[in-house]
């Protein structure tokens with residue numbers, strides 16, 4: 001049931017996604033009124049809200065961020081204390097095929113939102129989810145932080161950086177309380193299946209329970225700084241309550257490869273993973289049954305992949321109650337458990 005007594009209102013844009021649904025869950029626990037923005041036309045989009053048991057506790061509004069009047073009407077009417085902008089295009093590889101769509105969604109969506117806040121609800125505090133993709137071509141052994149130069153190398157990274165810089169401009173020029181979370185990869189059971197960690201947990205659960213063909217992956221040696229999404233969403237409200245608005249890196253400071261994640265997840269499901277071959281000819285097998293779990297396919301091998309970056313959570317650790325994110329083995333285990341459970345109850349199409 002919707003909390004009508006709540007005194008504080010949050011507008012969560014992208015509530016049906018991984019971060020939006022997790023954030024909504026923690027805001028509701030803290031007694032917030034949560035209004036969720038979604039776009040029409042996405043099939044089966046509320047499965048996360050259902051699974052988290054919060055579907056009937058949030059109010060949903062249809063909002064297309066690319067329509068300035070729509071954004072303005074909702075922000076003006078709602079006068080939310082917080083807005084979390086977690087919507088937009090999020091799949092990096094697609095941005096090479098859909099550069100304009102990516103730019104329009106991520107840049108103009110943010111611009112429309114900032115204008116709506118500036119002109120009709122200037123006390124509202126804004127959290128914008130930017131991305132570690134803004135660091136792009138930087139190669140460094142050190143953890144990257146809020147002061148590291150930005151050098152995006154794909155349309156997605158450019159769209160996020162442009163939006164992030166707009167947020168900064170509106171903060172400095174107009175005095176809005178607006179900040180960007182520079183989000184490194186963050187995973188968990190609510191992840192969509194096109195991202196590599198969920199692709200792995202989904203397919204390992206399938207292979208464990210039904211056998212079948214191996215999953216096809218890209219580069220086993222690609223590496224990312226993977227945190228647990230719910231650890232990051234939990235701290236988002238707190239950064240918006242700080243005295244001064246500033247940007248924050250959300251990261252763990254540790255890198256893991258796809259191979260390591262696959263191995264941990266395969267062990268969590270009860271396989272004994274072994275790797276054979278190299279590069280495009282790499283495979284992962286279950287030693288006990290001989291079942292082939294994964295193989296490399298050129299289709300998923302990114303020739304222009306962003307180099308591995310680890311991020312420094314130092315500012316977040318210093319300024320908030322954030323105490324670091326869970327280890328990648330915990331993430332893999334949680335994801336496997338969720339996918340095994342879904343398969344057991346016949347809820348596989350998510």
Ligand SMILES: Nc1nc2c(ncn2[C@@H]2O[C@H](COP(=O)(O)OP(=O)(O)O[C@H]3O[C@H](CO)[C@@H](O)[C@H](O)[C@@H]3O)[C@@H](O)[C@H]2O)c(=O)[nH]1
Pocket residue numbers: 089090091092093130131132133183184185186194195196197199216217218219220222223224258300302305306
């Ligand atoms: N998706 C995918 N990635 C694969 C695969 N095989 C290897 N990879 C590698 O796995 C890494 C992670 O890919 P994704 O999970 O697709 O995430 P991403 O491109 O790093 O982007 C994510 O993180 C960014 C930073 O937080 C986010 O900004 C972005 O929206 C997304 O969540 C990349 O190096 C990719 O090349 C595969 O089969 N599928």
